[in-house]
Amino acid sequence: MADWSTTLDSLDGLSEEEKGKARFILSTQPEKHARLIVSGPPGVAAATIKTMLRRDEEARAVAAAVTSRVANTSGGEPIDPTTAYLRACLSPPFPGTTLLGRDVEVLRRCLRCPIRPGLPLPLEAARRLQASHPWLRDTLAPCDTQAETAPSSLSWHLQSVLMEDVTGPVVGCSSKMYAAFTSHRLLERTWWLLAKHTKVVWLTMDRNVVDPTEATVGQLRPDFLCWVNGALLLKGEEKATDAGLKDAVAELQDKMSRAWVDGTVQQRQGGADDVPSPCMLAYAAAGSKLQFIALVPEQATTAGGGVRAEPISQVLDTRQFEDRLTAVIAAFNIWRLLVGYAAMDAPAPALPVGQTLKFDGSKVTMLPGLPGFVRKVIPNFKDSHEEYTTFQVLHDLYGAISKPLHRSAVVQAVDGTPRMQADGSYLVHLTPPGVPCVEPPGSEDELRGVVACVLRGLAALHAEGFVHRDVRWRNIIYLPAEGRWLLIDLEHAGRVDCDCRRPPFPLQHWSDRILEGDGTYSPASDLRMVAEQLMASQEDGDGRAGALLVRRPPFTLSAAGQDLRRQLLQADSSSREQLAAALLAHPWLQSPAGAGAAGGAGGSAGSPS
Numbered sequence: 001m002a003d004w005s006t007t008l009d010s011l012d013g014l015s016e017e018e019k020g021k022a023r024f025i026l027s028t029q030p031e032k033h034a035r036l037i038v039s040g041p042p043g044v045a046a047a048t049i050k051t052m053l054r055r056d057e058e059a060r061a062v063a064a065a066v067t068s069r070v071a072n073t074s075g076g077e078p079i080d081p082t083t084a085y086l087r088a089c090l091s092p093p094f095p096g097t098t099l100l101g102r103d104v105e106v107l108r109r110c111l112r113c114p115i116r117p118g119l120p121l122p123l124e125a126a127r128r129l130q131a132s133h134p135w136l137r138d139t140l141a142p143c144d145t146q147a148e149t150a151p152s153s154l155s156w157h158l159q160s161v162l163m164e165d166v167t168g169p170v171v172g173c174s175s176k177m178y179a180a181f182t183s184h185r186l187l188e189r190t191w192w193l194l195a196k197h198t199k200v201v202w203l204t205m206d207r208n209v210v211d212p213t214e215a216t217v218g219q220l221r222p223d224f225l226c227w228v229n230g231a232l233l234l235k236g237e238e239k240a241t242d243a244g245l246k247d248a249v250a251e252l253q254d255k256m257s258r259a260w261v262d263g264t265v266q267q268r269q270g271g272a273d274d275v276p277s278p279c280m281l282a283y284a285a286a287g288s289k290l291q292f293i294a295l296v297p298e299q300a301t302t303a304g305g306g307v308r309a310e311p312i313s314q315v316l317d318t319r320q321f322e323d324r325l326t327a328v329i330a331a332f333n334i335w336r337l338l339v340g341y342a343a344m345d346a347p348a349p350a351l352p353v354g355q356t357l358k359f360d361g362s363k364v365t366m367l368p369g370l371p372g373f374v375r376k377v378i379p380n381f382k383d384s385h386e387e388y389t390t391f392q393v394l395h396d397l398y399g400a401i402s403k404p405l406h407r408s409a410v411v412q413a414v415d416g417t418p419r420m421q422a423d424g425s426y427l428v429h430l431t432p433p434g435v436p437c438v439e440p441p442g443s444e445d446e447l448r449g450v451v452a453c454v455l456r457g458l459a460a461l462h463a464e465g466f467v468h469r470d471v472r473w474r475n476i477i478y479l480p481a482e483g484r485w486l487l488i489d490l491e492h493a494g495r496v497d498c499d500c501r502r503p504p505f506p507l508q509h510w511s512d513r514i515l516e517g518d519g520t521y522s523p524a525s526d527l528r529m530v531a532e533q534l535m536a537s538q539e540d541g542d543g544r545a546g547a548l549l550v551r552r553p554p555f556t557l558s559a560a561g562q563d564l565r566r567q568l569l570q571a572d573s574s575s576r577e578q579l580a581a582a583l584l585a586h587p588w589l590q591s592p593a594g595a596g597a598a599g600g601a602g603g604s605a606g607s608p609s
Helices: 005-009 016-027 031-038 042-072 081-089 096-100 104-112 123-132 134-138 152-163 176-198 212-220 242-254 321-342 391-400 444-463 523-534 559-569 579-583 592-598
Strands: 119-122 140-143 203-207 224-228 231-239 280-286 289-297 307-311 356-359 362-367 373-378 412-420 426-431 476-479 484-487
Touching (some): 096 321, 119 321, 152 176, 176 203, 231 242, 242 289, 289 321, 444 484
Antiparallel strands (some): 356 362
């Protein structure tokens, strides 16, 4: 390492303090760049050094001021310097409406937007880069990582991803895993860091997992997924070699290319075209190549339609420092786009597309398709669920209700399911997807429509010799585009008059009047569940088993509604009549909401779809 003391001593106009600082900075630079700084006439060299020192002090002052300013707004509580610095770097977020537009050029400009007050790097790394790339003086902020107010976590992360070329050699490292490792370090870890220090609650990130028992999910899910309040707004696809970039872009366009599955978002004004569908951001990584893509819906709303893939960056080479820097700046700005969208009162899908959720021992994944479908898996079916119902019963049930007469009345199984998997899990693909009902509606008219649709579903089951056994709000979905409700979750169903006297029965939500006197579960038992669970009276708190688990409507039923509830509770199990189908003719169900839902039943279970 060169000693610049003699050279600096020969320059007039520099104080001893300035010479000491300059000596340190020059020692951190590549020698050829340092010689350029001190070359030339002594007066010019001294002026250049003073400018270098001033810029170094300005960068330090900006970083310290940003950290101090944000810390002073934290109510006096200690704040992590990286958290403070990121609040400044990420402010303000881009408008939430940016992703709702179709202006690809706006998205390109967003991704190129400079990060202010600069990306912090440890002092030596920042000085080396600024010496070799003078244009970086406004992009990087030298950071003394030993200072208490320094955003050290961010600085070390940026040094790691910017200074190290982690791509494999051209020959011998053509695994998809290596491409994923590169994009993970550049992008995913950056988003992890931002999420950790900004403590957001609206973000979920996941990666596709290679699992032979989940082959369908793997084929339909991209490699990387990121949801904002349940909407899939960011994803990535990775390929092994540079030649695979076009394939990665094509798969981005094909796999889960809309923010949600049609029919899983509740409209705010009641029409299918009222829900705007946002653009999705994406990256394609192939070997050392990386490109950012916008997936723009061909139609503005959830009514359907495809997407077009528009590049919003050049093809970047992650072996090159300048391109890695471009990718990191884009990652910061993508975060600002997501923050802006999260701050909006934007629609949220009931089930996030591609995300696997767990309900009562089942794993449920919303997957796209024509139509979209829900993939439901019950692991270890024999030990965990067969005591409630057998696979044979479920196989026969789904086959029976697939008749055209019943298809619009109750949820349907598709793709040759249900079936048992090699690992002992139970699998069924269910359609159509919808919005789960988690509580009673706010009006009697809406309740009337729900009850009519549920009775249609029960009529279909009863006509084929099956009972539902778990009629409650969480097992009903709303289909926004059709304005109707649908009975779902048949995995606790059984055959008519099944014996339920022994464990695991009674189910948690059964009251002591659900079963018949001989301990069997009849079609009338389903009707009593409708009355208790969906039409519960404010006075129905008589201490019966399950009474405390009922969600009551926030209104009092009209006289006609109370009459239907009474008939449901008093349903005669000895009657040979199809009780659910007969009750669809009740006067309470004949006003517009109920008649529309009951219509098409034609006095039986349902109409062809």
